[in-house]
Amino acid sequence: QKEVEQDPGPLSVPEGAIVSLNCTYSNSAFQYFMWYRQYSRKGPELLMYTYSSGNKEDGRFTAQVDKSSKYISLFIRDSQPSDSATYLCAMRMSTGNQFYFGTGTSLTVIP
């Protein structure tokens, strides 16, 4: 079983829709949770960084962590064609330095 599971999609939504992207994980020691956006095979770009459980909002993006369910989500409100990319979740423990990435979800926002 992989440490981090992520539905690869692809996910296709109309412009303006609310998008929900999710990851599950198996290691309860994970404390830091991140979402990256990767455009067409370019370097991943850090979108959201959260610690432990709870919500964090940044503009149209909301990251949610539910440690009891080992489940994290990224919500994108009022999705735009420019949001079309692959979204990667990542996480790490409080000790140690290795980051564990999901395989990414491909999102297309149709104008």
Next chain:
Amino acid sequence: DSGVTQTPKHLITATGQRVTLRCSPRSGDLSVYWYQQSLDQGLQFLIQYYNGEERAKGNILERFSAQQFPDLHSELNLSSLELGDSALYFCASSVEAGGRNEQFFGPGTRLTVL
């Protein structure tokens, strides 16, 4: 622009050859990570260096090696190349200050082995 630079952007070589990929971390970052991303694959962690010393090892083949120099730039050496080594290779850097430790990725090197 993340502040992490990688050279070259593209590399085309033949099987059996050896190549060196270079990464310069963001100013002030002490840690460098190397990842491999193949078509339809997620990011595969290869190796991490912190201030010149190897800190963590992932799924790195014995044909691959890396080092971090005193000026903190890092090189990933790939030898006896095989067709399956064709991939995007990313470098990321972080400062590792206390608990919060964000990784910032470079633009990647696209390696094609013919």
